[in-house]
Amino acid sequence: MAAKEMFAEPTFLECGFGELEHKVIGQGTCCLCGNCLTFCPRIGVRNHKPTLLEYDPLCGLCYAYCPRTFFDMPKFEEKIFGRSRTADEALGIYRTVSAARATPIRGQVQDGGVVTALLIHALESGQIDCAVVTDRNSRWQTSPKVATTPEEIVAAAGTKYTITPSIAGIQMAMDQGFTKIGFTGTPCQIQALRKAQLLEEPYRFGQEKIALLIGLFCMENFDYQKLMSGLVKEKFGLQPNDVTRFEIQKGMFRAVTPGGVKEVPLDETDPFTWPGCGPCFDFSAELADVSVGSVGSPAGWSTVLVRTKEGEALYSSAISSGKIESQPVTEKALALVRKLAGNKVARFESNAERLRSSGVKFDVVRI
Ligand SMILES: Cc1cc2nc3c(=O)[nH]c(=O)nc-3n(C[C@H](O)[C@H](O)[C@H](O)COP(=O)(O)OP(=O)(O)OC[C@H]3O[C@@H](n4cnc5c(N)ncnc54)[C@H](O)[C@@H]3O)c2cc1C
């Protein structure tokens, strides 16, 4: 039976890469999540942009699954949580919120090491058969990695403040035959993968193999070239491989080296941010199974929002097994997380308004 008889006509047939280029990439709203280039073999990356590598048959897949062409948050919430959020749920829908840290902390984790511990626990308990993580080399150049052992997960711990099409690691995992794939990444990447899982379109590219989504809090991300030359080399007088850790704390962007710390106020890093982060409303990875961030918890701990049934089972089992310890977060700390989420929404709204008034069809809907 022909595909057309089996399925309803794809809604976005004929919206090919040209449309994606015109409405997203050319407008500077691409967040380089990696969805289009992961699931379409005809798309690659050149000069940090998705690029068509060969003839486009106009199947519509790249356009349909890009989180920036259209995104109906309430519909995805209905599908994942059985309801959309109420007006007072500024961090999206979640079951529990707590502060947590890994026991013991393994490797060079960013905060409480909770992401690393949860991925290891999911792997060891069979919930996932591999974890797609974002690794780096000594020059802080990043790449997606398929981790299949706790040691490989630990080796990729720590935050890299540069945009990476990490979703490409999902295709690498599928190519290696994995069928229960865990992923951790930024809120835009979680949105893209939820779109892949839940959009009612007849494209099948293995999305049922995505088994776990751990999201990171994220206010903005940076362009590798701009950050390394404009900030690290020019302002800090360092080479990328001098830096052992980057962190954002108390409004300062900091590079930690064996010889000390260099820092600038966060607003001085604006020239280095990734342009596609402007039209982004999601601070706390609102569609993940579990979301993890630093704000709201003491140093060395992470704030954890458990959202789905699967996330809850993983988190409570990791606590029972002794891999994670948890404690309550204060209402004051939670108010700070909500405030940052609100700031991001305000930034999104002004960017969305600017795009729409300059004639761009921007169909991202938050509530
Ligand atoms: C770009 C970015 C911006 C962030 N901004 C904020 C913020 O404003 N406020 C806040 O509270 N928290 C923010 N975070 C989250 C915070 O930095 C920690 O990642 C989080 O607290 C988890 O800490 P952990 O010790 O549990 O993680 P770890 O156990 O150290 O694990 C971190 C995981 O993050 C993944 N990762 C690292 N860099 C990237 C990347 N560039 N893209 C995708 N995945 C990556 C790695 O694969 C690793 O598995 C941000 C993270 C990123 C990547």
Ligand code: SF4
């Ligand atoms: S936002 Fe993601 S899916 Fe959309 S064009 Fe950019 S990389 Fe491709």
Ligand code: SF4
């Ligand atoms: S700010 Fe938004 S678009 Fe930018 S990396 Fe974070 S989640 Fe992605």
